[in-house]
Amino acid sequence: MTTKIESLLQKYSRPGPRYTSYPTVPVWSDRFGATDYQTALRELSETPDAQDLCLYVHLPFCAMACHYCGCNNAVTSKTEVVDAYLDRVAREINLVVDLLGRGRRVVQMHWGGGTPNTLTARQMERLVQLLGDAFDLDWRGEMSIEIDPRIASLAQLQHIRSLGFRRISLGVQDVDPQVQQAIGRHQPEALTKSIYAACRDVGFESINLDLVYGLPLQTSETFRQTVQAVLAMQPDRVALFNYAHVPKLRPKQRHIRTEDLPDVLTRFALFDEARQRLTSHDYVWVGMDHFARQGDELAVAVQERRLHRNFMGYTLRPASNLIAFGMSGISELTGFYAQNDAKLGRYQTTLDQGELPIARGHRLTPDDQRRRAAISHLMCNMELPLATLGEAFDAHAAHFQDMEADGLVDYTADRLVVTAVGRPFVRNICMTLDAYLKPGTSQPVFSKTL
Template identity: 40%
Template sequence: MSTALLEKYDVPAPRYTSYPTVPFWDTIPPDSGSWEAMVQETFESTNLSDGISLYVHLPFCERLCTYCGCNTRITINHGVEKVYIAAVLKEWSRYRALFGQRPRIRELHFGGGTPTFFSAENLDILLNGLLQDADLAEWYEFSFEAHPGNTTSDHLRVFYQHGFRRISIGVQDFDPKVLEIINRFQTRDEVEKLTADAREMGYQSINFDLVYGLPLQQHGSFVRTIEVVCKLRPDRIALYSYAHVPWIKPGQRKFTEADLPSPKQKLALYSAACERLLEAGYIGIGMDHFSLPGDRLNKAAASGTLHRNFMGYTTSSTRLLIGLGVSAISDAGKGYVQNEKVVEKYYGSLEEKRFPFFKGHLMSPTDLELRRHILNIMCRFKTEWNPGDPLVAAARTQLEDAERDGLLELGTGALLVTPLGRSFLRNICMAFDQKYWLSKTGKLLFSQAV
């Protein structure tokens, strides 16, 4: 890849876990009545056929990882656990009251924060409350994010007993200098032990999260990290680009831009990691993801059923995603809502017997069609339209420019992303992002695309 191409496309860009992206949602969120009606309609039409998805956000961490862009609450007070669990179950009960029948849960994911901040006993209470009076859909998939420094065999056992078979381990890097500057305290031995313990217990899919572009990250040390990863052979790997947004996440001001790899160095880190993972037998999936041939993520990509939502890439699609907990996002097919980001405001809304969301978006027909194109590109590297479609006409100039650069092949009613273009999926999707181009504020909202 040429330096000129890198410089041209290394611009602020969304990651497209939704369209419209959260910063461009409606100024006024949907009222509770409209949201409840939308949830009921989507649930009734899809529960028996597709099931529903649940995401539970557990925000607490004992220390701040300074690279992190997630919504967290830093505390060493574990007395917060039961109070928070009671609030999440109260929110879930409000949704259950709308359903009118037993929900069939297709996906369940615990993210954070640090889900394993919670004790195994308290997680058992939370899971019992979520899963009682619910059915499991065929081919359900339950997963949780695990910190290798505090995930115990008791944690693994409780999750396993409730049907979890996927675990995502936050590795990031094995270089001690990198881990120190990002305030991440874990060891290679802890990662190896957690991986071995999960496999021995029967977990069928283990994911490693890696991040390239971190402060003090060097080419040689990151290649050594990838070599260790290949030896441990997780079923999936998420190779994320570090998002440097200190104006949004002040914790990132512990280091400066001078500590970060240059765009050219960052691309070299990514390229070296991709090359080694492909050599080791991994297959590239969508954007930033790799899996072994036998993993369900790869099978979903091969069959055209790969899906992307606020939980990332998933193996199946449900039209109703319920997000529980502070800052969690819900998707009812024709609209989104996001919960309060501050724990106390989240509690306050529930005490007032209100759904705790503070913002949302109702989808227009244009939004739905643009979302279809973006989802197709992110999951299947292609999309189609009727020739003369005015929505595509608006994107055509940028698409033709990307075609000249070798990123895609453009027809009268379709586009196909080239192998080179797969490194620039965010840029290609941006061509369809009307909200982004109308706002002219993307630079203040998003990290760099490369």
């Protein structure tokens, strides 16, 4: 007999955007280029009361390649390769600051990758100096870095903390040795625990651990042990990401045997059991796939409805002006998205020619802005005031009535509320509002070739 959850999975389980942007990246155009981005930066420079900035720096290098990885990265152990990349980041920062003006205040910064801790101490200091010369970095803000525990050390963590980073995120994924072998990432649990303890010892104020469910050979039993290991460490935050198996797009994933992947029902159970264990141990479920300990700023923001979402994930601040540096970095300025070239060679060559390496982007229409606000509100608050979309909401009423009949949403007098049953399907609920999706699919109505 088909259970309720099986029938919901059959009906709704299809790949969907994470909606860190709306419209999503496949919709953006390569007709949006460096000139458009320059215009957006100039407009921002002329706005005296513009909000403080957020920065993202993409550091694409990794010491080793993991089979499951979906990031834009490159494997190298050569410091001169990283130095050459930082030369280009320096050029990019200068080009941006020439348009924007020097000394703008930055209240949120994230170094992601790749693996930012492949940088040597000297390279990290250089990057902090470059950014500090160009911007007014407020180190009391949300300043965070991702690290790979396999190449971290106590001395490195002390150095990162001394630079001013207050938050740190560690990749864990799964502690089971067989799962680790299947994903090409050997990371003994004892090593993760010792690096976690070192992060605490050197005084990071917030530590996040990343887990991934849906990986090869994961079972309820193995993943329960992973979650248990994480709970024993008591991180401030846990991210629980869904593995997307797309070997045509990510050739490294061809190392993963399709027959080892858990089926849809098992994947759902992996997430749901982890969610139950985390929320029964004092963690608040944040948005779609994050958890924060009671009292953590993110948990408080959920309770006070101050949660926001941008390319860096869930955040405490609205990011109307997020500037990204590095290959594939995505900037979000009021009314615009712009993405840097995701090919390392082209990113560097374009900067060598003195141009900003924008590969594509999108200028939001008024309709885009309304839908973006609605989708972001849904992803953060699991509800949607009906007035957010105005009359445009009526066009979706039939879809929402269908979801109401399936128990995914409820209507109150003035809002649509995502139910407990519907919350794991919040992406699908948001897809209803996505004007660029072909009805009934997760494919964009159109996509641009780059």
